[in-house]
Amino acid sequence: MKPSAPTEIELKLALAPDGPVALCQHPLLEGLTPQRQTLINTYFDTPQGALAQAHIAVRLRQVDDQVLQTVKTAGHGGGGFSQRQEWEWPVASLALDTQGLAELPPFQGEASQVISALAPRLNTDFVRQSWQVVWQESHIELALDQGEIHSGGYQATICEAELELKKGEPEALWSLALALAEHVPLRPSDSSKAARGNALAAQHWPLPEATTPAQWMHRATLALDAYHDSHSAEHLAIAQTALATLSAEPSLTDEEHDDTETMRHALEISNQPNVAYGQAALAFAHRLAYQTALR
Numbered sequence: 001m002k003p004s005a006p007t008e009i010e011l012k013l014a015l016a017p018d019g020p021v022a023l024c025q026h027p028l029l030e031g032l033t034p035q036r037q038t039l040i041n042t043y044f045d046t047p048q049g050a051l052a053q054a055h056i057a058v059r060l061r062q063v064d065d066q067v068l069q070t071v072k073t074a075g076h077g078g079g080g081f082s083q084r085q086e087w088e089w090p091v092a093s094l095a096l097d098t099q100g101l102a103e104l105p106p107f108q109g110e111a112s113q114v115i116s117a118l119a120p121r122l123n124t125d126f127v128r129q130s131w132q133v134v135w136q137e138s139h140i141e142l143a144l145d146q147g148e149i150h151s152g153g154y155q156a157t158i159c160e161a162e163l164e165l166k167k168g169e170p171e172a173l174w175s176l177a178l179a180l181a182e183h184v185p186l187r188p189s190d191s192s193k194a195a196r197g198n199a200l201a202a203q204h205w206p207l208p209e210a211t212t213p214a215q216w217m218h219r220a221t222l223a224l225d226a227y228h229d230s231h232s233a234e235h236l237a238i239a240q241t242a243l244a245t246l247s248a249e250p251s252l253t254d255e256e257h258d259d260t261e262t263m264r265h266a267l268e269i270s271n272q273p274n275v276a277y278g279q280a281a282l283a284f285a286h287r288l289a290y291q292t293a294l295r
Contacts, residue, residue, distance in 0.1 A: 010165065056074070122197035146158060149197045178283065205222075219242045
């Protein structure tokens with residue numbers, strides 16, 4: 001079977017420890033019955049981390065009595081929002097379908113040489129509750145993931161929600177996320193589970209340089225992702241500095257400046273995602289995404 005390559009469009013949100021309860025009790029989910037699954041995932045890479053360097057993820061996922069092989073490319077976006085190519089197909093066992101990999105665009109040319117060296121590198125095991133939500137004439141799958149990442153002898157907690165667009169307009173993802181943020185302590189997250197696992201094993205969380213508002217927002221978001229997994233006050237301080245720099249940006253509108261000030265103040269009183277931070281961060285990131293779409 002040759003897998004198709006749809007574009008995955010999603011918005012990723014990190015939740016505070018009390019976020020899952022608040023999410024499950026959100027009025028928008030009233031009357032909807034979630035599907036509950038235990039997902040056991042193994043990610044593969046070369047010993048030198050060739051796939052991580054290329055921002056490609058190869059995963060085997062065991063769900064119920066089925067095994068799925070998935071390949072994802074680097075995402076484009078920010079503020080939790082991303083678009084990427086994704087190939088997924090069923091396989092017979094918990095062994096990589098290397099022939100299937102060799103047929104995919106990411107593994108053409110020189111990249112084909114890494115396939116034989118792929119080996120298990122990290123695991124993410126979590127329980128997923130998912131709701132099928134119809135919102136603004138769009139079909140969105142809302143998934144709540146709770147579990148752990150195990151990588152290089154270290155572990156980190158998974159407590160996040162993903163809004164994946166199944167049919168409709170990407171604008172609906174932002175609108176739904178903002179509606180959830182009215183009651184749920186959350187924030188945008190720009191780090192995939194695979195990227196988090198790679199950083200965890202290396203005990204190194206590289207952060208990009210920034211010069212534009214979008215880049216400063218991305219740097220702050222990644223620093224908060226790093227703080228969640230590293231528990232290092234240095235990463236929290238980097239996020240605060242990025243937001244302070246962002247707040248001083250003269251090109252911001254009054255609304256954008258208010259959002260950055262709200263984010264900065266919220267971080268000073270709470271190191272966890274909270275409602276004030278989530279609402280302001282999503283509103284700001286949404287405006288950035290809208291401006292990018294207009295260009």
